[in-house]
Amino acid sequence: MRQLLWIPGLVLVVGVLVDLLVTCIQAGEGRLNRAAQRLLYAGLHLIAQRTRRRGVLYWSTPVLITGSLVVWTMLTWLGWTLIFWSQPGALIGADSGQPATFLATFYFVGYTLSTLGLGEIIAPEPMWRILTDVAAISGFFLLTFAITFIVPxxxxxxxxxxxxxxxxxxxxxxxxxxxxxxxxxxxxxxxxxxxxxxxxxxxxxxxxxxxxxxxxxxxxxxxxxxxxxxxxxxxxxxxxxxxxxxxxxxxxxxxxxxxxxxxxxxxxxxxxxxxxxxxxxxxxxxxxxxxxxxxxxxxxxxxxxxxxxxxxxxxxxxxxxxxxxxxxxxxxxxxxxxxx
Structure with a gap:
């Protein structure tokens, strides 16, 4: 089963990319963004109704924008983690040479998406090195689209x-x-x-x-x-x-x-x-x-x-x-x- 985890991982990565394109470039709103914002807004609206304080809704701007960015980031992060975790030995410790654990893989994907490139964990095989580059590029696109999402x-x-x-x-x-x-x-x-x-x-x-x-x-x-x-x-x-x-x-x-x-x-x-x-x-x-x-x-x-x-x-x-x-x-x- 572990070797098939790349499938849901790829679905998550591609799904976020499509959602970003629809939300930030095309006239409209991606399904992931719509679902996340509707859920968050419903919570804020319920609190405002129960407390009878309209001022609660003023927080909709930071809450909804932050919520969308967090959802896109975490789903991309999880997707790439599942892709790298699907193959035992795809990532190893740079010093120990031991296969990376799931948490270590999650950590590796995090600093790869943020383009930090710490090098504590490495991909020994060419295919996984190339996928590391692709993950870093997707992180760059995620940051670019986040700015495109906020500025307007x-x-x-x-x-x-x-x-x-x-x-x-x-x-x-x-x-x-x-x-x-x-x-x-x-x-x-x-x-x-x-x-x-x-x-x-x-x-x-x-x-x-x-x-x-x-x-x-x-x-x-x-x-x-x-x-x-x-x-x-x-x-x-x-x-x-x-x-x-x-x-x-x-x-x-x-x-x-x-x-x-x-x-x-x-x-x-x-x-x-x-x-x-x-x-x-x-x-x-x-x-x-x-x-x-x-x-x-x-x-x-x-x-x-x-x-x-x-x-x-x-x-x-x-x-x-x-x-x-x-x-x-x-x-x-x-x-x-x-x-x-």
């Missing part, structure tokens, strides 16, 4: 923060976004469509290329994409379904970006979707003089986009936000002034 996260998180902060200051909340744009912005409702087009495209493209970004949470509400993107989506749907006037230019394009981001979120998170959130009460918008259709027409329009609203609802729940925080114009002083 910083830029993507900066774009996410830019979008979330812009929406936080323009709202917060779906109806506050509409009302403040309509009454207090020199570009009116276009500030929710045309003005956000560039950053929405960047954020959408980043999450399509690296879907695991949807699992990374922010500590403060002003930076939370899982709070402000659903608010923007709900605001755009209200305008699309209820505005009794010419829609702002770029509305469909902005909705398409929000829809795309919500789809990659669902693909990344997995699991069933919650029901659509409740229909909004547009009383504050009507009192502000915004030309709106009847409630029946609003509900018909939102019902046609029920699937998108379910995805937006799931996104807010993933960040442990209540839908009232997403949709209602609460906590915005300008709103209170106008309502009175």
């Amino acid at each position: 996260v910083a830029q993507a998180r900066a774009d996410r923060r830019e979008l979330a902060l812009a929406l936080h200051r323009a709202g917060p909340g779906a109806q506050a976004l509409i009302l403040n744009a309509y009454t207090d912005h020199d570009r009116g409702l276009h500030s929710l469509t045309v003005d956000l087009h560039s950053v929405l495209n960047r954020v959408d493209a980043a999450h399509m290329n690296t879907p695991y970004l949807h699992r990374l949470r922010d500590h403060h509400a002003q930076d939370a994409l899982d709070l402000h993107l659903p608010a923007l989506g709900e605001a755009l749907l209200i305008l699309f379904s209820a505005l009794d006037a010419e829609p702002p230019r770029g509305l469909r394009r902005a909705l398409t970006s929000v829809d795309s981001l919500s789809r990659t979120f669902v693909e990344t998170q997995g699991g069933p979707l919650p029901p659509p959130p409740p229909f909004p009460d547009l009383g504050a918008l009507r009192r502000a003089g915004l030309p709106l259709k009847s409630d029946a027409e609003l509900q018909a329009g939102l019902h046609a986009h029920a699937e998108l609203r379910r995805r937006l609802h799931a996104m807010s729940r993933a960040g442990l936000w209540d839908w009232a925080e997403v949709a209602e114009p609460q906590g915005t002083p300008p709103l209170n002034t106008r309502a009175s």
Whole structure:
């Protein structure tokens, strides 16, 4: 049986390499990375729910990135250990000349992958010497891909923060976004469509290329994409379904970006979707003089986009936000002034 251990070892080494290629180069996410991150994220989310502390999710970035790197490293390490261990005498002690034990083989593979090349254990036969070189090269590739995996996260998180902060200051909340744009912005409702087009495209493209970004949470509400993107989506749907006037230019394009981001979120998170959130009460918008259709027409329009609203609802729940925080114009002083 020992001589067949090279088979599962090779499967592990090749599997990690394919997972790295898919995750770091192709637009998508490898199966190993997805499984490891979903398990770790589920644990963090459970702790946050039980303790009722959203701040726990802030640790998702270091925990998930470190978890992925550890899984790739340990599986590669184990795979090469099984390959070298499968042949008795493939490795021997440099001084003693005795066959290496399993732990010694594990140690040899570790310093080979890290390209240290200590030389305490050697491969006496040419084939195993060549495989030692191949193992060292795979370790170099592992390090290179690890850097490729980490670096894009910083830029993507900066774009996410830019979008979330812009929406936080323009709202917060779906109806506050509409009302403040309509009454207090020199570009009116276009500030929710045309003005956000560039950053929405960047954020959408980043999450399509690296879907695991949807699992990374922010500590403060002003930076939370899982709070402000659903608010923007709900605001755009209200305008699309209820505005009794010419829609702002770029509305469909902005909705398409929000829809795309919500789809990659669902693909990344997995699991069933919650029901659509409740229909909004547009009383504050009507009192502000915004030309709106009847409630029946609003509900018909939102019902046609029920699937998108379910995805937006799931996104807010993933960040442990209540839908009232997403949709209602609460906590915005300008709103209170106008309502009175």
